[in-house]
Amino acid sequence: MDTGLIAIAAGLAVGLTGLASGWAEKDIGSAAVGAMIEDDSLFGKGLILTVLPETIVIFGLVLGIMLMGQM
Amino acid sequence: MLLPESMSRVLIVGSKSHMEDTVKALYDIGKAHLIDYSEGDDPGFGIGKSFPNAAVASERLVKLRAMEKELGLKEKDKQLENPVSAKEIRELIESNGIEQLEKELFSIVDSRNEIAQQMTERESLIAELRPLTELPLSLEDYRGYESITAIVGKVRDDPSECLKDIEHELFLSPSGKVAAIFVPKGKKEEAMSALSAVGFSEMSVPEGKGSPGEIIAELEKELEELREQKERVDAQLGSLKDKHLSFILASEEELAIETELASTPLRVATSDHSFVMDAWVPTIEVESFKEQLTRETADSVHVDVLETRGRSVHESEETESKFKDPPSKLKNGRIGKIYEYFVTLINTPRYQESDPSTLIAFTWPLFFGLMVADVGYAFAFIIIGAIVLKKTKSTTWKALGTQSIFGGIWALIFGLFMFGEMFGMHFVSYHEVSGLASTDWETIIAHIIPGFTFPAWLMDPSQMSLSIGINKFEEVNTLLKLSVYIGIVHLFFGFLIGFFNVKRQHSTKEAIYEKASFIMMLVGIVMVSYVLTELLLAGKALEGDLTYLIGGGAGVLAVGAVLGFRGEGLNAILELPGIFGNILSYTRLTAIALSKAGVAMAFNYMSIFLLYVGVGGVIGFISGLLIFMVGHLLVFLLAVLSAGLHGIRLHYVEWMGKFFAGGGKDYKPLAVNRLNTKNAEKEVY
Structure with a gap:
């Protein structure tokens, strides 16, 4: 029973944070592509800005991995 | 060591007749960063005129x-x-x-x-004639009547029904799409409006004689x-x-070089008979610059070193606005120079601040290696990096190739000595974790070469304690702790660089308020958090060393917060949770290593048994091989994205945010860069 709940919790942690990151990145990504059309040299900055929200899913992943350790 | 090159401001004065020689000499020396003159800066001076050869060139x-x-x-x-x-x-x-x-x-x-043009004319004529070939008429049949006129065009349906009230003769093509209608001259309008019922669209009939088909062939x-x-x-x-x-x-x-040279006077102040140039020259080269310029212009210009700019912001504030910001000539070693690309991608460092290129050249590959940490991928990164370096000339690819090689080397070191892993599989299984690590390289190789074992000196834990390989999935907590510690040290150095930046630019007092305060907050948070984890997770009681540690930590944190509050106001307090988030952000080092190892292991789990137990015969073998190759290619590409991007992101966001402002001017000396031409003799251009 407990093992199952832990697995569900780990899945939720990774899945929901993944959704959140994606949601945030979609806006930044489309803005970055728009900016890149104006000026090619913005590629580097655009890429970096786009991966910024990835931290959210990293925290989720860390939580998930730690939860898996409890199983 | 990290600061951009020290700059001196020189003044070059001469008579106008020597200006051309002087400009050529400056381009030849290639050290002077010219400060643009703008109209109206000094009374009696104006912008110069280009040299006479500029127009022709x-x-x-x-x-x-x-x-x-x-x-x-x-x-x-x-x-x-x-x-x-x-x-x-x-x-x-x-x-x-x-x-x-x-x-x-x-x-x-x-x-x-x-x-x-002739081809287009003929093609359009053919396009006009093509529909007419469907009608049994020659071109001259459409024209030259006294009382009747021809209407030719495309129709959707048979038009005879709608034309029944008008006197006419109708020629309809066999396909029923093209029609030629002959009507009395006065009835054309009427016929046209009647024809609109069948979707008639008129076509022009080209002048000429003969049948359209023959003309087209011609x-x-x-x-x-x-x-x-x-x-x-x-x-x-x-x-x-x-x-x-x-x-x-x-x-x-x-000609591009000639034009650039000839238009240099447009950036220079001139009066009726003389010219004045201001330029930045690297301080260490200023004497040789002066000497060389005097020699090359045969002593006909006067060169004066006006100042050597210090790093204090106040010193720059006091000067005229066009002299405020000296250009940043970044000073790095051979490898650090390549990594300058990644710093300037964000912004050029200012003259007064540290340029982190050399440090990034060390820590980014280290982080990258820690995240990849696999011998197999490490070799792929090193080989690809070497190929890229050999093939490319562009700065971008050179930088990426170098990073790939150095990252690969660190990945090899960690993969070999810390994790003992290749393509997500351990060399030797000292830990048997059921269901996860199903097999190892030693077992697989022994299956092909009976009796194979890795030499003991390579794998014996007693001789080389790390080479047994830490199982990433068993030691999750250790690895997470390790990444947090790396983060603390990295951030500490970030704040430290910031401290010296502020100290250099303003004063020690401001550096203490602005940066030392954050260092104290960082240390305080670490101490308090350490005790809290011991209490809450390890379940220890608050006694002995832990009491002193949490007390001391809280004290340091409080002092840091007070200093920060005096320096930056409420902002400093609001950034407190940010420090905590920054530290935790470094857990991605472990999280990405684990996720990649996990995906690699999943592909191994799918493919290895097909390959070596021999389930499914030949088809099983082939599909196992396919899964193995495609899977690891996928993990490799993910490694490029995740390990590479997250590694540099930690530097850009968490680390450089602690000290880097950017917004410096690039050092662009007057110099000639030849690719397709070369000078045999020593001359200016």
Whole structure:
């Protein structure tokens, strides 16, 4: 029973944070592509800005991995 | 060591008649970053005029670029394998080589255009005639009547029904799409409006005689001839391009240099008889610069070193606005120089602040290696990096290739000595975790070569304690702790660089308020958090050392917060949770290593048994091999994205945010950069 709940919790942690990151990145990504059309040299900055929200899913992943350790 | 090169401001004064020599000498020396003069800065001075050769040179340059367009030269063809002698090119240009080539080229281009125009005319005529071939009439049948007129066009349906009230004769094509209707001259309008019911659209009938089909055949024959002619002309153009390519590219470069040189006076202050230039020169080279310039201009200009700019912001604030910001000439070693690319991607460091390129050259590959940490992928990264470095000339790819090699080397070190892993599989399984790590390389190789074992000195834990390989999935907590510690140390150094930046730019007092406060908060948070985890997770009681540690930590944190509050106001307090988030952000080092190892293991789990237990026979073997290869390729590509991007992101966001402001000016000395031409003798341009 407990093992199952832990697995569900780990899945939720990774899945929901993944959704959140994606949601945030979609806006930044489309803005970055728009900016890149104006000026090619913005590629580097655009890429970096786009991966910024990835931290959210990293925290989720860390939580998930730690939860898996409890199983 | 990390600061951009120290700069000195020099003043160059001379009589106008020596300006051209001086400009040439400056380009030859290639050290002076000219400070642009703007109109109205000084009474009695104005912006200079370009040298007399500028007009001709730029006119020729425009001609050349027009010719390049006609010849269809692409940006990537613009590099010659063997540079041409600049002197010869200059002689060719002087003897009107460009004008002659232009004449030759444009006579061909004109005839090509004429052929193209003739072809278009014929093609449109054919397009007009094509529908008429469906009707049994010759061209002369449509014209030349006294009382009737012809209406020709496309219809959707048979028009005889809607024309029944009008006197007419109808010719309808067998397909029922094209119709020619002959009506009395006065009835044309009426017939047209009646025809709109069947979707009639009128076509023009070309002048001429004979049946449309025959005329088309004639035209097509002519077209064929024109096409052949065009091919011949195109071939002529191609051979002209091959013949003159080196001349065109070399003279373009030569003229671009000449134009730039000739327009330099537009950036310089001149009076009726003299000129004044302000320029930044690296301090260590200023004496040799002065000496060389005096020599090359035969002592006809006066060079004065006005100041050597310090790093204090106040010193810069006090000067005239155009002298406020000296350019940043970044000072790094051979490898640090390559990593400058990644720093300038964000921004050029200011003259007064540290340039982190060299440090990034060390820590980014380290982080990358920690995240990849696999011998198999490490070799792939090293090989790909080496190939990229060998093939490319662009700064971007050079930087990426270098990072790939260094990252790969660290990944190899960690993969071999810390995790003992290749393609997500351990060399030797000292830990048997059921269901996860199913097999290891030793077992697999022993299956092919019976009795195989790795040599004991390589794998024996007692001889080399790390080589047994830490199982990433068993030691999750250790690895997470490790990444947090790395984060704390990295951030600490970030704040430390910030401290020295502020100290240099303002004062020690401000550095303590702005940066030392954060260092104290960081240390305080770490101490308190350590005790809290011991209490809450390990379940220890608050006694002994832990009491002192949490007390001390809270104290340091409080002092840091007070200092920060005095320095930056409420902002400092609001950033407190940010520090905590920054530290935790470094857990991605472990999280990404684990996720990649996990995906690799999943593919191994799917494929290894198909490969070596022999389930499923030949088909099983092939599909196992496919899964193995595609899977690991996928993990490798993910490693490029995740390990590479997250590694640099930690530097950009968490680390450089602690000290880096950016917004410096690039150091762009007056200098000539030749690719397609070369100077045999020592001369300016």
